[in-house]
Amino acid sequence: MAKHTPQFMPNTKQIEPLRILDENGKLLRGETPPMSDDLAIYAVKTMMMGRGFDEKSFSLQRQGRLGTFAPVIGQEASTLGPALALDPKRDWIAPQYRELPALLHMGLPFESIALYRLGRQAGACIPEGVHVLPHQISLAAQIPHAVGLGWGLKLQGKDGVSMAFFGDGASSEGDFHESCNLAGVMKAPVIFLLQDNGWAISTPRAIQTATTDFAARALGYGFPGFAVDGNDLFALYAATTEAVARARAGEGPTLIESRTFRMWAHTTADDPTRYVDPKVLEQWKKKDPIERVQKYLAAKGKWNDAMTAQFKEEVAAKVEKAYEYGFNYPPSKVEEIFENVFATITPQLERQRARHIALRS
Amino acid sequence: MPQMNMVEAIRDALKLEMLRDERVVLLGQDVGHLGGVFRVTDGLQQFFGPKRVFDTPLAEAVICGSALGLAFSGLVPVAEIQFLGFTHQAFHQICHQIARTRFRSRGSHPAQVTIRAPFGGGVKTPELHSDAIEAQFVQAPGIKIALPSNPYDAKGLLLQAIRDPDPVLFLEPLRGYRLVTGEVPEGDYTIPFGKLRVVREGTDVTLIAWSVAVGLCERAAEKLAEKGISAHVIDLRTIVPLDVEGLVAAVEKTGRAVVVQEAPRSASFGSEVIATIQEECFYSLEAPVKRVSPPDTPYPLHGLEDHYVPTVDMILKVVVESLNA
Ligand SMILES: Cc1ncc(C[n+]2csc(CCOP(=O)(O)OP(=O)(O)O)c2C)c(N)n1
Ligand SMILES: [Mg+2]
Numbered sequence: 001m002a003k004h005t006p007q008f009m010p011n012t013k014q015i016e017p018l019r020i021l022d023e024n025g026k027l028l029r030g031e032t033p034p035m036s037d038d039l040a041i042y043a044v045k046t047m048m049m050g051r052g053f054d055e056k057s058f059s060l061q062r063q064g065r066l067g068t069f070a071p072v073i074g075q076e077a078s079t080l081g082p083a084l085a086l087d088p089k090r091d092w093i094a095p096q097y098r099e100l101p102a103l104l105h106m107g108l109p110f111e112s113i114a115l116y117r118l119g120r121q122a123g124a125c126i127p128e129g130v131h132v133l134p135h136q137i138s139l140a141a142q143i144p145h146a147v148g149l150g151w152g153l154k155l156q157g158k159d160g161v162s163m164a165f166f167g168d169g170a171s172s173e174g175d176f177h178e179s180c181n182l183a184g185v186m187k188a189p190v191i192f193l194l195q196d197n198g199w200a201i202s203t204p205r206a207i208q209t210a211t212t213d214f215a216a217r218a219l220g221y222g223f224p225g226f227a228v229d230g231n232d233l234f235a236l237y238a239a240t241t242e243a244v245a246r247a248r249a250g251e252g253p254t255l256i257e258s259r260t261f262r263m264w265a266h267t268t269a270d271d272p273t274r275y276v277d278p279k280v281l282e283q284w285k286k287k288d289p290i291e292r293v294q295k296y297l298a299a300k301g302k303w304n305d306a307m308t309a310q311f312k313e314e315v316a317a318k319v320e321k322a323y324e325y326g327f328n329y330p331p332s333k334v335e336e337i338f339e340n341v342f343a344t345i346t347p348q349l350e351r352q353r354a355r356h357i358a359l360r361s
Numbered sequence: 362m363p364q365m366n367m368v369e370a371i372r373d374a375l376k377l378e379m380l381r382d383e384r385v386v387l388l389g390q391d392v393g394h395l396g397g398v399f400r401v402t403d404g405l406q407q408f409f410g411p412k413r414v415f416d417t418p419l420a421e422a423v424i425c426g427s428a429l430g431l432a433f434s435g436l437v438p439v440a441e442i443q444f445l446g447f448t449h450q451a452f453h454q455i456c457h458q459i460a461r462t463r464f465r466s467r468g469s470h471p472a473q474v475t476i477r478a479p480f481g482g483g484v485k486t487p488e489l490h491s492d493a494i495e496a497q498f499v500q501a502p503g504i505k506i507a508l509p510s511n512p513y514d515a516k517g518l519l520l521q522a523i524r525d526p527d528p529v530l531f532l533e534p535l536r537g538y539r540l541v542t543g544e545v546p547e548g549d550y551t552i553p554f555g556k557l558r559v560v561r562e563g564t565d566v567t568l569i570a571w572s573v574a575v576g577l578c579e580r581a582a583e584k585l586a587e588k589g590i591s592a593h594v595i596d597l598r599t600i601v602p603l604d605v606e607g608l609v610a611a612v613e614k615t616g617r618a619v620v621v622q623e624a625p626r627s628a629s630f631g632s633e634v635i636a637t638i639q640e641e642c643f644y645s646l647e648a649p650v651k652r653v654s655p656p657d658t659p660y661p662l663h664g665l666e667d668h669y670v671p672t673v674d675m676i677l678k679v680v681v682e683s684l685n686a
Contacts, residue, residue: 119664
């Protein structure tokens with residue numbers, strides 16, 4: 001029998017990602033800035049807030065005053081760039097757990113985040129008007145919600161878009177693949193924002209997937225995919241802005257693969273020195289997503305080291321205040337475990353509450 | 362005899378069985394190079410090589426489903442799910458496939474598959490990480506469920522689990538992982554399924570538990586002894602199969618029973634224990650059978666955890682109720 005070649009063969013070489021700013025903050029040849037200087041300054045500050053929050057949280061965690069959490073360090077642009085392309089009033093974000101700058105941009109208050117990290121149930125409540133879905137614990141479980149949300153907005157004639165954030169690891173779950181498939185079929189206005197930060201705890205990308213390009217998976221579901229430098233705020237913003245425009249125009253979903261790197265531990269419970277090559281870490285340090293934009297702005301006379309230092313202090317004070325609020329929050333009460341299980345507590349649960357409290361007093 | 366904690370005892374069993382039977386392979390998230398997020402499989406990939414211990418993509422359904430396929434191929438897989446709460450992503454594979462394949466195929470396709478997962482609360486990890494959902498699997502006939510409470514049992518029950526011709530869900534207590542230590546024999550031994558352990562002999566009231574709650578009952582029994590109350594404490598060790606005879610004997614001994622569990626109250630394994638007691642030894646009972654458990658509410662964030670999990674004090678109060686009934 002003659003040998004036949006399948007029509008569809010995997011890439012053998014990784015596609016070059018979209019990149020607009022180089023590592024020194026210079027626009028690449030032929031590129032124009034996708035955002036105003038004012039927006040870029042706002043972005044630098046928001047990214048610095050995310051980083052500052054996590055640095056402080058980390059030290060508090062080490063003192064045993066905080067539960068475990070997933071730091072965003074290294075992925076500030078990867079999370080904020082796409083969020084900037086959204087309109088917080090009509091669009092939505094379905095987060096995983098490592099998207100702090102994006103959530104700040106959407107309006108989640110510092111106090112909520114501090115409370116949540118202190119393990120307080122009140123911190124889990126998303127304030128009204130903040131278009132962010134609840135914290136997710138089950139990986140990839142938020143992706144179907146994002147599809148339903150975007151699809152539902154479309155059914156109701158609204159022009160909102162939903163964006164699901166998830167990691168390279170989460171993209172192995174069935175929930176991700178089923179979501180892409182449905183979103184493609186329904187032409188739902190969804191942006192699948194896959195953050196490939198190299199790791200799922202200790203599992204490297206190479207064990208997560210045999211593909212060279214996560215973005216290529218979009219083809220299998222019948223919609224476009226973008227591979228983007230995940231530490232380039234401008235590239236992320238530009239690609240997502242185009243995806244949002246497509247979604248609003250009724251043209252359906254886009255998969256965006258953001259190639260970035262997790263610079264810190266997975267969570268405070270993890271020890272990455274057991275598996276991350278320090279040389280690779282060193283290379284990624286040179287690609288810092290915040291410094292890149294600072295350099296770009298500095299070249300235009302719009303940012304300088306003094307501003308960095310000053311804003312760092314401002315962030316530290318804000319974070320301090322948020323945790324102060326959290327530490328002084330009224331102590332938790334046993335009654336709280338019975339709240340919001342149902343809209344109205346059932347008589348059966350009322351009996352259990354009475355008994356539970358009696359047995360514990 | 363060497364002293365070990367739970368993690369070390371489980372690792373010891375895995376290593377022993379992998380040395381004894383080269384068909385045994387391990388798979389799961391982060392189990393290889395890192396040696397598991399709780400270090401249970403620490404060093405095993407380095408020792409046995411990458412063809413015996415596999416890091417997998419992050420997808421529970423295919424970890425469990427492919428474990429069944431590995432068993433069909435002639436291997437003996439031991440899969441790890443990082444937290445029991447995430448077995449729901451594989452619920453259909455565990456309950457509809459692994460548990461039923463022997464019955465479905467009239468015995469032609471058994472499933473010698475072990476699924477290990479830590480579970481239970483008390484370590485400040487939110488929601489699904491802490492869920493004690495063991496009873497959900499009891500409703501999936503065909504899979505056995507072992508829940509060791511101490512290192513000795515962990516090793517013996519795990520060796521039994523891997524060798525058992527039926528699939529086994531092997532549930533490891535998160536809070537006990539490093540906290541509970543004890544003497545563990547170096548060599549090979551198994552503990553049969555369906556045989557409960559009498560933890561402490563007593564005459565006034567029977568405390569029934571499995572996994573981490575056994576330790577709570579032991580501490581309650583010590584406190585009760587100070588008050589002159591003699592508690593008989595039993596550790597079920599496996600909930601499928603349940604040692605009905607042992608349970609009946611333990612309850613008949615005192616005529617009073619209190620079940621202590623980490624799972625929420627309704628339709629839990631405690632409910633099944635109480636139904637069994639009611640059917641089997643109603644006429645020996647001196648008091649209604651009681652349970653100590655969290656209420657029917659989700660596992661909260663860690664700031665509320667201490668209000669939620671059962672405590673020694675709760676057990677003491679309920680025991681007094683039982684004695685006064
Ligand atoms: C369904 C499910 N399985 C396993 C876990 C445990 N877990 C938490 S985070 C994580 C790795 C996630 O990696 P990735 O999706 O790449 O996100 P990253 O942490 O890198 O941001 C794992 C395995 C979980 N939370 N949910
Ligand atoms: Mg990742």
